[in-house]
Amino acid sequence: MALECVHDWDGVIATFEHPRYEMHGGGAVFDGEAAVRGYFAASRTPFPDQGNEIIAIAHAGDTVLVEFWLTGTHLGPLKIPGRTVEPTGKAFRIRMAASFEFAPGSDKIVCERPYYDQFAVLRALELG
Template identity: 65%
Template structure:
């Protein structure tokens, strides 16, 4: 595979990954990984391995069952084997939200926060080895009127 083909394959993997998250096709999302791993730069949590990642999916959709993303832009850096994505994360607070040691009952309010994420790949591979979303959990709370 040429460098250009690998770059295009990685960009497509990230597009597919994010689209599958929107439809909650968790098997499909897992298949985009060589090894499932999320490092959350908003709260410092790490979800490593398929079992932990699936728990993260379940937990994150408890409060926001309609959570989805809208990609704003994508960029690939061949040297660092990384794809960067800027996106909006959207959802409606329809379930119990547990955050920062507090529990918030459903408010019915919606949020739309601008975020970024990096997707790391092994050299020569188009399978993800780590997703690192970057955000502040306070943004959701502020938009939901909970902070």
């Protein structure tokens, strides 16, 4: 998660056995390096300062669970269904959780699964 905050995409990709994000909230799946890098580009364009503040970490078997505050400022165009919202300069801070599934006996991630309310950022920015 720290590598994502500093936009070290090569470093993030290196943590995976096979890059895969399953977004529980919107239902999108980004499978493979090109798809995951596309997700990074799309999600950081409107919020280039996106970061996180860890609340709690737990693990069970090959899975690590992280609860955190997702933070950011709307500094770039935000594409939402039917329109693009120009930067508002407004900040957001929403509570999220993510699971990181590791390959058995390995330090490599096989899937990251963020769990979130897909409209929470829009509400925080007073856009919906």
